[in-house]
Amino acid sequence: MAFYRSHVLVSVDPECLAKGAHEVIDALNDELIAQGLLDEVQVLETSRIGDPYRLGPDMLVYPEKEHYANLSADDIPYLVEEHFLKGRVVEKFRAQEKAVSDEELGAPKPKEVRIVLRNCGKIDPHNIEDYIAEDGYQSLAKVISSMTPEQVIAEVSKSGLRGRGGAGFPAARKWQLCRQVPDNPKYLTCNADEGDPGAFMNRRVLESDPHSVVEGMIIAAYAIGASRGYIYCRAEYPIAVQNLKIAIAQAHEFGFLGDDIFGTGFSFDLEVRMGAGAFVCGEETALIASIEGKRGEPRPRPPFPAVKGVWGKPTNNNNVETYAVVPQIILKGAEWYASMGTEKSKGTKTFAIAGDVINTGLIEVPFGITLREVIFDVGGGIKDGKQFKAIQTGGPMGGCLTAEQLDLPLDYEALTAAGSMMGSGGLIIMDHETCMVDMARFFMEFTQDESCGKCTPCRVGTRRILEILEKICAGEGQPGDLETLEDLCYEVTRNSLCGLGQGAPNPVISMLKHFRAEYEAHIYEKKCPARVCKALIRYEIQAAACTGCTVCARNCPVEAINGERRQAHIIDVDKCIRCGICAQVCNFNAIQVLS
Amino acid sequence: MDNPTGIQQTQEICENKRAIIDQIIAENQNRPGAMMVVLNETQGKIGYISPAMQKYIAKKLRVPVGAVHGVVTFYSFFTTEPRGKHTMKFCMGTACYVGGIPQLMEKAKQITGTEIGKTTADGNLTMEICRCVGACSQAPVVTVDDEVIGHIKPNKFPALIKKLLES
Numbered sequence: 001m002a003f004y005r006s007h008v009l010v011s012v013d014p015e016c017l018a019k020g021a022h023e024v025i026d027a028l029n030d031e032l033i034a035q036g037l038l039d040e041v042q043v044l045e046t047s048r049i050g051d052p053y054r055l056g057p058d059m060l061v062y063p064e065k066e067h068y069a070n071l072s073a074d075d076i077p078y079l080v081e082e083h084f085l086k087g088r089v090v091e092k093f094r095a096q097e098k099a100v101s102d103e104e105l106g107a108p109k110p111k112e113v114r115i116v117l118r119n120c121g122k123i124d125p126h127n128i129e130d131y132i133a134e135d136g137y138q139s140l141a142k143v144i145s146s147m148t149p150e151q152v153i154a155e156v157s158k159s160g161l162r163g164r165g166g167a168g169f170p171a172a173r174k175w176q177l178c179r180q181v182p183d184n185p186k187y188l189t190c191n192a193d194e195g196d197p198g199a200f201m202n203r204r205v206l207e208s209d210p211h212s213v214v215e216g217m218i219i220a221a222y223a224i225g226a227s228r229g230y231i232y233c234r235a236e237y238p239i240a241v242q243n244l245k246i247a248i249a250q251a252h253e254f255g256f257l258g259d260d261i262f263g264t265g266f267s268f269d270l271e272v273r274m275g276a277g278a279f280v281c282g283e284e285t286a287l288i289a290s291i292e293g294k295r296g297e298p299r300p301r302p303p304f305p306a307v308k309g310v311w312g313k314p315t316n317n318n319n320v321e322t323y324a325v326v327p328q329i330i331l332k333g334a335e336w337y338a339s340m341g342t343e344k345s346k347g348t349k350t351f352a353i354a355g356d357v358i359n360t361g362l363i364e365v366p367f368g369i370t371l372r373e374v375i376f377d378v379g380g381g382i383k384d385g386k387q388f389k390a391i392q393t394g395g396p397m398g399g400c401l402t403a404e405q406l407d408l409p410l411d412y413e414a415l416t417a418a419g420s421m422m423g424s425g426g427l428i429i430m431d432h433e434t435c436m437v438d439m440a441r442f443f444m445e446f447t448q449d450e451s452c453g454k455c456t457p458c459r460v461g462t463r464r465i466l467e468i469l470e471k472i473c474a475g476e477g478q479p480g481d482l483e484t485l486e487d488l489c490y491e492v493t494r495n496s497l498c499g500l501g502q503g504a505p506n507p508v509i510s511m512l513k514h515f516r517a518e519y520e521a522h523i524y525e526k527k528c529p530a531r532v533c534k535a536l537i538r539y540e541i542q543a544a545a546c547t548g549c550t551v552c553a554r555n556c557p558v559e560a561i562n563g564e565r566r567q568a569h570i571i572d573v574d575k576c577i578r579c580g581i582c583a584q585v586c587n588f589n590a591i592q593v594l595s
Numbered sequence: 596m597d598n599p600t601g602i603q604q605t606q607e608i609c610e611n612k613r614a615i616i617d618q619i620i621a622e623n624q625n626r627p628g629a630m631m632v633v634l635n636e637t638q639g640k641i642g643y644i645s646p647a648m649q650k651y652i653a654k655k656l657r658v659p660v661g662a663v664h665g666v667v668t669f670y671s672f673f674t675t676e677p678r679g680k681h682t683m684k685f686c687m688g689t690a691c692y693v694g695g696i697p698q699l700m701e702k703a704k705q706i707t708g709t710e711i712g713k714t715t716a717d718g719n720l721t722m723e724i725c726r727c728v729g730a731c732s733q734a735p736v737v738t739v740d741d742e743v744i745g746h747i748k749p750n751k752f753p754a755l756i757k758k759l760l761e762s
């Protein structure tokens with residue numbers, strides 16, 4: 001009998017088999033033969049090792065008791081080479097302990113102050129008593145029993161709270177406007193359409209702390225004199241819709257919603273309405289049309305919703321986060337809230353950080369913190385030791401800021417002055433491998449696709465801008481294109497009916513302003529300096545680094561890679577569609593991108 | 596009768612679909628703005644809203660067919676044809692775009708031999724793109740029948756698709 005120095009147990013429970021455990025075993029045997037290790041390493045089949053749904057296919061390696069998980073046949077050559085030949089543990093395949101923390105949010109990071117997100121992940125969103133135990137509905141009781149509507153508005157006004165949906169209009173002023181209109185009934189709408197790609201602050205609050213939004217809306221309704229409210233939630237958020245419905249039903253049971261709340265004669269009811277996948281419905285007049293059951297097309301303002309909103313009646317519309325902070329302001333006082341932030345931007349703001357930063361996810365920080373602090377302290381810096389290039393604030397209608405602007409404070413006016421905007425809180429951080437022409441094209445593709453088509457400048461203009469950007473990315477840009485782009489951007493911004501068209505050119509304008517040389521490189525040198533634009537790059541295998549493991553060849557969607565096992569492989573540039581898969585799957589970093 | 600929308604005159608809707616729609620309408624018809632609610636529920640429960648169903652809903656809600664058709668075509672969530680047994684949606688939000696969704700779409704096309712936006716010939720899988728589903732910290736993300744699956748690695752992805760094609 002042979003003496004084995006290692007035993008490998010591969011789980012072959014049904015789930016692991018369905019996920020390819022047999023292929024893993026075959027690959028393992030092949031590779032052990034090829035490396036001449038068959039006499040040293042024994043491969044055995046076993047029943048489940050870890051949770052097969054989360055970890056399978058997985059294997060246990062003795063005598064080290066190393067647990068490798070989520071394997072596929074493609075991982076095996078690297079694993080064998082590293083673990084069995086070189087005796088090194090392969091960190092990236094090791095089974096992860098079950099994520100104890102919540103990867104979206106987790107524990108507060110340095111410089112965070114959590115007010116809106118304070119309950120998220122801590123209380124059971126399906127249980128109103130959990131919320132009540134965290135001082136929930138105390139503000140409502142206080143407002144209804146001891147404050148007049150005018151006093152509520154005055155308190156919110158003193159706190160300096162501004163709308164969190166993007167434009168930053170003072171909340172109390174909007175409430176006052178609606179209250180004053182001599183027409184009844186009045187309505188409330190809560191904008192939970194969060195369509196800005198890369199932003200999910202509102203989703204988290206709706207899913208994890210729905211009662212804070214419900215309570216905020218009841219208080220606002222009391223202040224404004226509204227009798228009915230609609231929470232308009234995008235269809236992409238089914239859990240948020242469900243949790244809101246549960247919260248509303250429970251608030252009814254406890255007498256916080258319905259007729260004659262707390263016996264005061266004040267009545268208010270709430271309903272959730274679902275969107276159906278149209279970004280423009282985040283614009284308030286479109287949102288109102290959609291609640292009315294129509295096509296979600298914006299209409300000119302004035303009349304503003306405060307005068308003519310849902311069913312032609314006075315309507316106050318605020319963002320999820322705007323409503324969610326109101327109970328905290330009432331509870332802890334306007335001075336407390338106003339003590340945080342800058343002169344004109346008070347309190348805290350939630351942001352969703354995405355892109356090339358170490359800690360992606362949700363954060364909540366006081367206004368006035370600098371972008372540098374957000375990226376490097378809260379966000380932990382740029383991933384993989386790469387270099388910061390730009391940050392997009394305000395989503396697809398916002399703008400980008402560069403390294404020179406990192407010391408800007410997060411403040412509505414400061415960002416606008418710098419040519420970007422606060423927006424709803426999506427922050428996309430880009431490293432130096434991001435192409436600014438491609439990013440502009442990406443945002444434009446989004447806004448062009450979401451343009452409702454009602455007005456010509458936006459419908460036609462966004463299409464033309466996109467076409468030019470696509471041409472430049474394809475290496476077909478011509479002298480004069482940048483000037484045409486600038487003219488088009490100006491026209492679309494000036495002549496569009498709603499914020500979508502007015503803001504759509506922003507990414508292009510700001511990226512062109514800060515990274516003009518990169519655009520010019522695409523047009524005049526037919527090069528993509530960040531090596532992203534497919535038409536301008538090629539992939540090459542570095543023969544010296546290639547071990548001939550064949551993984552790239554098997555993953556290439558068009559069979560453009562050739563080579564014998566254990567021999568350096570070669571990419572056929574004519575066949576290659578530059579999808580980048582090979583570079584991603586090569587465990588030996590042997591594939592380079594060139595422009 | 597004139598047919599301003601150009602919708603094909605109806606084939607019949609089958610009995611149990613009609614019963615589902617009848618119930619949805621009974622529950623919601625007194626709600627102001629009922630049409631969106633009815634269409635959302637119909638899409639959710641039946642999976643699509645065919646021209647025949649649009650006509651039926653219009654009749655029951657006493658609105659012109661053109662109005663229903665106008666709303667159905669405006670919103671991308673409403674579809675007029677049945678989907679496959681499973682639907683996989685590729686998130687085209689910023690984080691996922693940067694995080695490698697385009698590569699996964701190439702891979703999916705290769706494995707299924709089907710374009711994104713279409714259903715496989717055996718009717719098992721419909722592939723679509725969608726907007727950010729709000730799980731950006733797990734990019735790249737796909738959803739399979741409403742379940743969000745994040746952190747997808749390109750070499751683990753084929754197994755996921757094959758499982759759907761076979762189930």
Ligand SMILES: Cc1cc2nc3c(=O)[nH]c(=O)nc-3n(C[C@H](O)[C@H](O)[C@H](O)COP(=O)(O)O)c2cc1C
Binds near residue numbers: 162163167279285499
């Ligand atoms: C195209 C477009 C999309 C928008 N999307 C949203 C959104 O998803 N959520 C939001 O609160 N506001 C959105 N807004 C802004 C709203 O029109 C409105 O200003 C906001 O809901 C007001 O609430 P606030 O005062 O609390 O900020 C969008 C505006 C435009 C033009």
Ligand code: SF4
Binds near residue numbers: 280499501
């Ligand atoms: S600007 Fe664009 S989205 Fe807004 S109304 Fe005009 S076409 Fe529609």
Ligand code: SF4
Binds near residue numbers: 548549550568587590
């Ligand atoms: S280039 Fe291909 S064959 Fe060479 S090591 Fe990388 S994946 Fe293996």
Ligand code: SF4
Binds near residue numbers: 557559560578583
């Ligand atoms: S980039 Fe894509 S198409 Fe080109 S060789 Fe690599 S895997 Fe194949």
Ligand code: FES
Binds near residue numbers: 198688691727732734
């Ligand atoms: S960008 Fe894909 S989940 Fe947000």
